[in-house]
Amino acid sequence: MTPDDLPRVLVAWNQVLVHDQLTEDRFRHVMLGDPNYEPEGVVIAEGPHREVLGLSASVLRRDVLGKDGGGTEWQFRRGFLKAFFVTEGEHAGEAADALLAAAEAYCRQAGKQELTVTIYTGPYVFPGVDLRYDRIYRLLVARGCRDVQTIESVAVDLRDPAHEARLAAVQRRLGPEVEVLTWHPKLLPQMTKFVAEGDMREWFPVGCEYRYAEPNELTLILQRDGEILGWARYHPGRPRAGFGPILVLERERSKGYGLRLLLECMIRSRDAGSESMYAGWANTGFYIAAGWHIIERHAVLKKDLPAMEEAR
Numbered sequence: 001m002t003p004d005d006l007p008r009v010l011v012a013w014n015q016v017l018v019h020d021q022l023t024e025d026r027f028r029h030v031m032l033g034d035p036n037y038e039p040e041g042v043v044i045a046e047g048p049h050r051e052v053l054g055l056s057a058s059v060l061r062r063d064v065l066g067k068d069g070g071g072t073e074w075q076f077r078r079g080f081l082k083a084f085f086v087t088e089g090e091h092a093g094e095a096a097d098a099l100l101a102a103a104e105a106y107c108r109q110a111g112k113q114e115l116t117v118t119i120y121t122g123p124y125v126f127p128g129v130d131l132r133y134d135r136i137y138r139l140l141v142a143r144g145c146r147d148v149q150t151i152e153s154v155a156v157d158l159r160d161p162a163h164e165a166r167l168a169a170v171q172r173r174l175g176p177e178v179e180v181l182t183w184h185p186k187l188l189p190q191m192t193k194f195v196a197e198g199d200m201r202e203w204f205p206v207g208c209e210y211r212y213a214e215p216n217e218l219t220l221i222l223q224r225d226g227e228i229l230g231w232a233r234y235h236p237g238r239p240r241a242g243f244g245p246i247l248v249l250e251r252e253r254s255k256g257y258g259l260r261l262l263l264e265c266m267i268r269s270r271d272a273g274s275e276s277m278y279a280g281w282a283n284t285g286f287y288i289a290a291g292w293h294i295i296e297r298h299a300v301l302k303k304d305l306p307a308m309e310e311a312r
């Protein structure tokens with residue numbers, strides 16, 4: 001796929017992936033603007049009249065950290081199929097064969113042992129195949145992809161007055177020594193310690209300090225006695241806000257700190273005009289305990305890749 005193909009790829013994408021409508025800007029940002037993007041990883045299938053029949057967008061890291069600095073050892077043996085679709089019609093099976101073969105070849109040539117859909121921690125649209133796309137799911141499973149995990153996304157109605165009462169209760173329970181602050185660069189020394197102990201390279205890639213150079217109202221910090229113990233981000237939107245990621249240091253979990261941060265973000269988003277809030281790829285139990293519910297399920301699919309010599 002070349003950047004010139006973008007408008008017609010997008011028309012096909014939006015016809016097929018109806019739950020994940022994309023604009024050109026977002027497609028450019030997530031696919032072509034991914035630091036790990038390589039042109040040969042993103043391919044389209046075309047019909048005889050140059051009509052787009054499908055897309056396969058793979059991404060991989062050439063070293064553990066990758067160009068985004070966010071890779072980890074557990075991810076390194078994998079190539080990620082970040083997006084895959086074929087349009088409906090008689091051609092669908094043949095197009096799926098060709099697109100999947102291209103993704104596999106790209107990953108195998110880079111020495112990857114597994115193709116995963118998708119749990120990719122760089123820029124992504126969805127964490128797996130949305131189970132509402134039954135046709136796409138079946139095309140992939142019929143071609144040797146195994147369903148190995150289900151990832152849930154969750155949402156909550158922010159207009160429920162119970163959230164405010166819950167926040168007040170948790171604030172009382174935690175006491176005044178636990179404070180929630182919006183991000184300010186003067187917190188950087190404490191944040192550096194938090195990032196090191198938190199050990200989540202996906203969210204704090206190497207060199208991420210530049211993201212923390214300015215004050216940010218949408219990044220909340222939970223502090224106790226001057227030490228940062230929790231961090232969360234949110235994005236108020238209308239009507240729907242987004243939440244995440246959130247991290248509480250392992251040694252400080254199960255004390256209500258995560259809940260405090262979550263409820264603070266919910267109330268602040270509501271005050272900014274949001275009616276509901278969404279968290280993708282969620283740690284479901286934590287959100288359910290705070291009154292959220294599951295709205296999407298994504299299947300993580302995996303296909304083992306034979307080494308190049310074996311494949312021949």
Ligand SMILES: CC(C)(COP(=O)(O)OP(=O)(O)OC[C@H]1O[C@@H](n2cnc3c(N)ncnc32)[C@H](O)[C@@H]1OP(=O)(O)O)[C@@H](O)C(=O)NCCC(=O)NCCS
Pocket residue numbers: 244245246247248249252253254255256257258259260279280281282283284285286287289290
């Ligand atoms: C998820 C996380 C932020 C929760 O923080 P925490 O401070 O331990 O959470 P709290 O103590 O406020 O827990 C609030 C409630 O959620 C429940 N809960 C928390 N994590 C849970 C889980 N994984 N499964 C089920 N319930 C969970 C607690 O039991 C508690 O319920 P209760 O009030 O009925 O006792 C923390 O575990 C964490 O940082 N995990 C690693 C990063 C992560 O998974 N982030 C979320 C990605 S979407």
